[in-house]
Amino acid sequence: MATRIVEPEAGPRSKRAAILTAAVDCFGETGFEATKWSTVAERVGIGQTALYHYFESKTHCLLTIMRLELQRSHDKFTEATESVADPVEALRAAVRGAYDVSDHEVLQMRILQSHMDLLAGPRKSKREEAERVAARRLVQLVERDWTHLLVRGMSQGSFPLRDAQLLGAAVLGLIVSVWRWYRPSGPTPLSEISELIEGACVRMVAM
Amino acid sequence: MATRIVEPEAGPRSKRAAILTAAVDCFGETGFEATKWSTVAERVGIGQTALYHYFESKTHCLLTIMRLELQRSHDKFTEATESVADPVEALRAAVRGAYDVSDHEVLQMRILQSHMDLLAGPRKSKREEAERVAARRLVQLVERDWTHLLVRGMSQGSFPLRDAQLLGAAVLGLIVSVWRWYRPSGPTPLSEISELIEGACVRMVAM
DNA sequence: GATCAACCTGAGCCAAGTTCAATTCAGTTT
DNA sequence: AAACTGAATTGAACTTGGCTCAGGTTGATC
Numbered sequence: 001m002a003t004r005i006v007e008p009e010a011g012p013r014s015k016r017a018a019i020l021t022a023a024v025d026c027f028g029e030t031g032f033e034a035t036k037w038s039t040v041a042e043r044v045g046i047g048q049t050a051l052y053h054y055f056e057s058k059t060h061c062l063l064t065i066m067r068l069e070l071q072r073s074h075d076k077f078t079e080a081t082e083s084v085a086d087p088v089e090a091l092r093a094a095v096r097g098a099y100d101v102s103d104h105e106v107l108q109m110r111i112l113q114s115h116m117d118l119l120a121g122p123r124k125s126k127r128e129e130a131e132r133v134a135a136r137r138l139v140q141l142v143e144r145d146w147t148h149l150l151v152r153g154m155s156q157g158s159f160p161l162r163d164a165q166l167l168g169a170a171v172l173g174l175i176v177s178v179w180r181w182y183r184p185s186g187p188t189p190l191s192e193i194s195e196l197i198e199g200a201c202v203r204m205v206a207m
Numbered sequence: 208m209a210t211r212i213v214e215p216e217a218g219p220r221s222k223r224a225a226i227l228t229a230a231v232d233c234f235g236e237t238g239f240e241a242t243k244w245s246t247v248a249e250r251v252g253i254g255q256t257a258l259y260h261y262f263e264s265k266t267h268c269l270l271t272i273m274r275l276e277l278q279r280s281h282d283k284f285t286e287a288t289e290s291v292a293d294p295v296e297a298l299r300a301a302v303r304g305a306y307d308v309s310d311h312e313v314l315q316m317r318i319l320q321s322h323m324d325l326l327a328g329p330r331k332s333k334r335e336e337a338e339r340v341a342a343r344r345l346v347q348l349v350e351r352d353w354t355h356l357l358v359r360g361m362s363q364g365s366f367p368l369r370d371a372q373l374l375g376a377a378v379l380g381l382i383v384s385v386w387r388w389y390r391p392s393g394p395t396p397l398s399e400i401s402e403l404i405e406g407a408c409v410r411m412v413a414m
Numbered sequence: 415g416a417t418c419a420a421c422c423t424g425a426g427c428c429a430a431g432t433t434c435a436a437t438t439c440a441g442t443t444t
Numbered sequence: 445a446a447a448c449t450g451a452a453t454t455g456a457a458c459t460t461g462g463c464t465c466a467g468g469t470t471g472a473t474c
Contacts, residue, residue, distance in 0.1 A: 011419090011420060011421085012471095012472090013420080013421070013470085013471085014420085014421085015421090031324055033240060034328075036460095036461065036462090037461075037462060037463090038461075038462085046421090046422070046423090047422065047423050047424080048423095048461095048462085048463090049422075049423060049424080049463085049464085049465095050421070050422050050423075052463070052464085053420080053421060053422070054421095057462080057463075058461095058462065058463090114321075114324060116387060117238055117321060117387075121241075162403070163399075163403060166395065166399070166400065166403050167403065167407070169388065170381060170384070170385075170403065170404060170407055173380070173381060173384025173385065173387070174377060174380060174381040174384065176384070177377070177380025177381065177383070177384050178377075178380065180323060180324070180380070181376065188373065192370075192373070193373065196369070196370060196373050196374065196377065197377060200374070200377055200411045203410045203411050203414050204407045204410050204411050207410050207414055219440090220439090220440080220451080220452075221451085221452085222452085243429095243430070243431090244430075244431065244432090245430080245431090253452090253453070253454090254453065254454055254455080255430095255431085255432095255454095256432085256433085256434090256453075256454060256455080257452070257453050257454075259432075259433080260451080260452060260453070261452095264431080264432075265430095265431070265432095
C-alpha cells in the first residue's frame with residue numbers, strides 16, 4: 001500500500017525528461033486540448049510517434065505531469081511545516097511554501113488545477129489509470145495535510161472550532177485559485193499575492 | 208458600447224433552448240471534452256448536423272452557456288446587494304446569493320469554472336469570438352461587483368484598508384472554488400457550505 | 415562483430431467535429 | 445389550393461489530430 005509510482009529508469013539517451021518539460025511549457029501556455037501532441041514532439045526534436053515510446057497517450061503524459069506536481073506540493077507542505085510547532089506559524093509557513101515556486105512550477109500548478117476533474121472518472125488503459133490513482137491518492141494526502149493542520153490548531157485552542165474538512169477545502173481552494181489568473185509577466189508580483197493570501201488564511205482560520 | 212448580445216429570437220419550433228439544456232447536462236456531468244457533440248443531438252432528438260443550425264460549433268455552444276451563466280451571476284449579485292446599505296451585510300448577502308442556485312445552475316457554474324481559460328485567447332470564428340468578448344466583459348463586471356463592494360466597505364471604515372483588487376479576486380476565487388468539488392448528491396448540503404464560506408469571507412475582509 | 419534492448423520512424427487507421435448540397439416542413443401569399 | 449418562403453433537418457463526404465503498426469537504427473555489452 002501507499003505505493004509511490006516508480007519513475008521509469010532513465011536510460012542515458014532517454015528523452016522522457018525533455019518531453020515532460022516541453023509538455024509543461026506547451027500545456028501551460030497553450031492549454032492541453034489546444035496544443036497538438038505533435039508540437040511537443042517537434043519541440044523535443046523527435047517524430048510524433050516517438051512520444052509513444054515514453055507515454056501511452058497525450059493524456060498519460062498530462063496525468064504524469066499532474067502526479068509529479070501533486071507530489072511536489074505534498075513534499076513542500078511537509079518541508080515547510082515540519083519544524084514549526086505553533087499552528088498559526090505553521091499555517092503561515094505552509095501558505096508561503098505554496099507560493100514559493102519557479103515559473104515552470106507555476107505552469108505545472110496551472111495545468112494541475114485546470115484538469116483536476118480528470119482524476120474523477122477511471123481511465124481505460126493500465127498506465128493512465130495507474131497515474132490517475134496515484135494522483136488521486138496524492139490529492140487526498142494534500143487535503144489531509146491542510147485539514148490536519150487545522151485540526152491540530154483547533155484542538156490546541158489556537159483556532160476556533162469549525163468543520164475542519166470543509167474549512168480545509170476552502171483554504172486550499174483559496175490558495176490554488178490564484179493559479180487560474182496569475183501570470184509571472186503580470187502586474188502583481190507573487191510575493192505580494194503570497195502576503196495577502198497568507199493574511200487572509202490566518203483570518204479565515206484563526207479568528 | 209456595453210453591448211449585451213441579442214439572443215436570437217426563438218421561432219416556435221426552435222430547439223435552441225432544448226440544446227442548451229441538454230448541453231449543460233452533458234458538459235456538466237461528463238465534461239465538455241468527454242461528451243460527444245452527437246450525444247447532445249441524440250438527447251434533443253435531432254441529427255448531429257442539425258446542431259449547426261443553432262451553433263457554429265461545439266465550442267460556440269460552450270461559450271454561450273458560459274456567457275449566460277456569467278450574466279446570471281452578475282444579475283444575482285446586483286439583486287442580492289442593491290438594497291443593503293451596510294457593507295458587512297451586503298457581503299453576507301452577496302455570498303448567500305452566490306450559493307442560492309438550482310441543481311442545473313450548479314452544473315452551469317461547474318462548466319463555467321472549468322473553462323475560464325477559454326476566454327483568454329481570441330477565437331477564429333465570428334460568432335464564437337462575439338460570445339467570448341461578451342463573456343470576458345461579464346467576467347470584468349463580476350470582478351468589479353466584488354471589488355466595488357470591498358472598496359465601499361473600506362472607505363466607509365467597515366473593512367480595514369487592503370488591496371481591494373487582489374482581495375476581491377481572492378474572495379471570488381474562494382467562493383467559486385466550491386464548484387470544482389461540490390455535488391448535490393454529496394454528503395455536504397450547500398446551505399452548510401454557504402454558511403461556512405460566508406463567515407470565512409467576512410473574516411477575510413472585515414477583520 | 416554479434417546481440418539485444420532501448421529508441422525512433424513513415425505510412426496509414428480511426429474517431430469525432432465539421433461542411434455542404436439537397437430535402438422537408440410550417441406558415442404566408444396570391 | 446397552388447405557389448412560395450425561410451427555418452429546420454439530413455446523409456454523405458471531408459478534415460484534423462491522436463494513435464497503431466511493422467519494421468529500422470543506435471549503442472552498450474559480451
